[in-house]
Amino acid sequence: MANLKAQIHIAKTQLGMDEDTYRAVLKAATGKTSCKDMGVIDLNKALQAFKDRGFKSKPPRKKTTATLTDKLITLWRAMGDEGILRDASDAALRSYVDRQTSGQFKAPQFCDNHTTIKLIEALKQWQKRVQKQANVK
Incomplete structure (x- = not known):
């Protein structure tokens, strides 16, 4: 109603x-x-x-935004493509998530939003550090 x-x-x-x-x-x-x-x-x-009288209702917009988990995975793969990671496999990402969350989460798909955001930010910082070091050399 x-x-x-x-x-x-x-x-x-x-x-x-x-x-x-x-x-x-x-x-x-x-x-x-x-x-x-x-x-x-x-x-x-x-x-x-x-x-x-001419009103045209629009259908609801489809969600096209990537989930936080998708963003984390995309960032991980991008870092792999840049050569920042020794191993950019899904297994390595699961291992990273497990280590960073002290075993609380075994894979990115199981993380809550807060944890996923922290992981994304940590990866961004790592990426920036490596890129900055590459520019210094």
Whole structure:
């Protein structure tokens, strides 16, 4: 029900309606002038009235952001490609995670967000140190 109310308010904004026009559309569609007085059926009628006036609801955006675990794995592989790591295998990463977390986590997939962020930051620092040393030589 809250989703329907939100869509109606988005429609009002998208269509650039002033308050009086908005209330008039609600009243014409449902006989009520406020969403808070409406049930699901009335809210659907009101939403349809806005769609009839040109409101286009957009489908929810798909999540495309990588998970923290994906970021950790990507950074590990990048460091391997740069030659920073002797062994850039998944087994080596699991061993690194196990050591860095004192055995609390055996693989990156099992780490909580806080721990994964700490691991990412530690790898970034390691990467910076090596890159800085390479630039000094």
